[in-house]
Amino acid sequence: MSSTRRTIEARRVVVTGLGPVSCIGVGNDEIWDSVQNGRSGIRTLDRLRNQVAPMEAIPVKIGGEVWDFDSTQWMPPKEARRTDRVVHYALAASQLAWKDAGEPAVDPTRTGVLIASGIGGLDSFCSQFRKYMENPDKMQAPDRVSPFIVPQLMPNASAGHVAMHFGFTGPNLCIATACAAGTHAVGEAYQWIKFGQADVALAGGTEAQLIESTVNGMAKAMALSKNPDPEGASRPFDRDRDGFVLSEGAAVLVLEEADQALARGAHIYAEVAGYGLSADAYHIVAPHPEGIGAVAAMQMALQDAEEDPTTVDYINAHGTSTELNDLAETKAVKKLFGDHAYKVPISSTKSMHGHLLGAAGALEAAIVCMAMENGVAPPTINYEHPDEECDLDYVPNEPRELDIRVAMSNSFAFGGQNASLVFRRFEP
16 A cells, blocks of 8 residues: 655745734833833732732732733624623734734635733633622522633633634644743744644733732742832842742734745844754743753754754843743753854843733743844843853843844743744845
């Protein structure tokens, strides 16, 4: 019996639109202005959503909201009332990205949507559960539950709503790999286009987790910074780092097959050149202490891009500001990059925008594209006390002019899932 194997010719994939929504701004101009000026968006929170305990009882009182965000700018008021804030952010980011890409005429059957979320609509779930439990008449309690609760809480709601908004009927997916989800989303959508399953994709992540249960849970897990100074709390790679700062928002990138983008005269930020992913298989929340999984993901991404570690000009680190993550990531970079590890500028923009969990990797990928276009390496702010074990070039406190041809963006998640992307300056 003979067999045949279809040979698929890989296609080039480029980024033609960016849609970032976060505590440091909404849209490219606001985000980049904050990044290049090292401006933090972390503030003291007056109240958390779904809060029961008084604020003085909440152990962590800082975070990165999308300040002054008006959902009705992006969707009808009736739809906003029936959906979770996680969907609102995703719709805003997708519309910004699509507009930035020039709102191209596309085949909807060949256009995909991949919106990741680590948590989904937890705010809506908690709100409905409280309504149920607080009803004194338990016979009537079931009637208090909203008929919209399931579509509000399901993590794939954002991908569904984005597809419905634009009418895109191509591949549609949600990835829920915690802090690596946004990077996985961009990587998987890149592969859709690379191997012919789609020609265009909206890919990114969204998160809306500044609610009491999430903040208290993360604080109990010793993951969050207890630094009372909002702007100084997120301090990746600094000796005095003590945890990450929860933030929320979304970021979506428009990925497009290169020849199609060139044919329509699209503005091209960068080429998505490589994607790698791995598992630590070590611990459900702690990274492998030697960064073994991180090394594997970065190495796979470089191999996919056909680049050598020495060709990388800039790394946007996962850099959460936790003791274990920052040390493990530093060790991983040293293992893979060798002597070049001390030459390549590395920064963690989480020092400014905090940790958006499932949206973090997508926001950081968007910032990498902006950095490549502007020729500037973003700073790691709050880097004041060097750690002798974290001794690489973290672009401390001030942006740096830098010609970036090849850049890497890393995300390493709870669950031990790792993802890396390699971007390259596009040359037709």
